Amino acid sequence: MKTKVKLEDLNVHFDKNHAVKGTTIDFGENSVTAIIGPSGCGKSTVLRSINRMHDLVPTAKVTGRILLDGINIYERTIDSVSIRRLVGMVFQKPNPFPAMSVYDNVIAGYKLNGRINKDEADELVESSLKRVALWDEVKDRLKANSMELSGGQQQRLCIARTIAVKPEVILMDEPASALDPLSTLKIEELIEGLKEKYTIVIVTHNMQQAARISDYTAFFYLGELIEFGETKKIFTTPDKKQTEDYITGRFG
């Protein structure tokens, strides 16, 4: 499998706190990789370093390299904004723009960056919403405020918003942890379909979810990558004792 994103000896510090310790992983193109581990193990920190979200945290220091199609995204000459257009992100809590309609939320990436012509926008809104299986539910209320949607719908709207800007990689930070089981199921089905086109890295607390949706799994503990491999292998015959203890619920 072709590598899309490669972390090379990635270290993240927050002041004196060494949050991610010398991690090296390859994320394969058009695959779903789950990052699991107990709270505070650095999962989200790893995820957020892939779209340079730490740039905004003054205390954060990222060292090592992250290669996107072989190019180091932390190179001085590279603008974090252009990276974020290629590497989209979906957050734990659905966060549609509250002042915008459903329609405007989908094309928010364009609207906030300038103008977009009407036909192009219409087409983009329809295709993006169809892609996240939200079109049939909201096609009659595109002008309604996005906050009127249910939590699950809002999260799918956020995913639509993310894919509307045509990224190549999508990062998901526990995208279903604030949702009910039915909405969670819909999101999971969605992720399954999205990997045809995108490379997906998902942080999850839910082990069954990781087992269900991911092709590869990375287990982190105390800022260190303990084990990385095919999901099937990690969940059936892990090499490390720590991994086995965690996935069988003996600690964490």
Add this chain to the structure above:
Amino acid sequence: MKIFSFRKLNNSVMTLSMVMATILVLVPLGLIFFHIMKMGLSSINLDFFVQIPKPTGETGGGMANGMAGTFVLIALASLIGLPVGILGAVYLVEYGGTRISAVIRFAADVLSGIPSIITGMVAYAMLVEPMKGFSALAGSLALSLIMVPIVLRTTEEQLKMVPDTLREASLALGVPLWRTSLKVTLRSAMKGVVTGILLAIARISGETAPLLFTALGNQFWSNKLTEPIAAMPLQIFTFAISPYEDWHRLAWAGALVLVTLMFGLSLSARYLGRTKQQS
């Protein structure tokens, strides 16, 4: 049993003193408003709003030029003060490193504590001296100096309350930080920001001291921003210390209009603040 009744007594005494304190706060406000109403209401008529002051000796006339002048000064002061205050707050919250922010914050606090007559002197030195004359511009500059720290601090508080998830949503879409700050963060804090702006305008609309040797005042209409301009507080001041009965009347009426304006601004600010909490 005895202790119990002591507690009850203690409680009523404390409650009573707090009620008294509240009344003591409210009474002066009520008295001022009532007195100004009594003295000013009879002099409020159409002439007051459309005419300029009559020469001494003649009766009648109004404060039209003063009201217009106050609006011009407020508008111009806002034009200078609002961008500085708002963008300054955006910088503090969205960009500022901790040390720089602390310095700016402290400077703003000191600036808001400076007696307003000093801001008048600053404007005098910056504009009146070099331009060799009193002007509406100088008056506006003095008022804007009072506005900036108020707008800066209220905007800062509002921006801090915008959840990070909203900023992240925008940034993750590849929207640059400056666009995110203006189009997402500032926009979602807009109601609170407007409340702060209204309070700042209410504050400067009654300022007299900084205008004394900047805008100077004008008995007539002024046509240029580089000329002295009339303002309500200045006119009230001039008329109130004059020996003419008719001018005293106008001063009372002016005071009533000014207080009503400030009252209206504060009420709108409160109303906006309240609707924000509901949403």
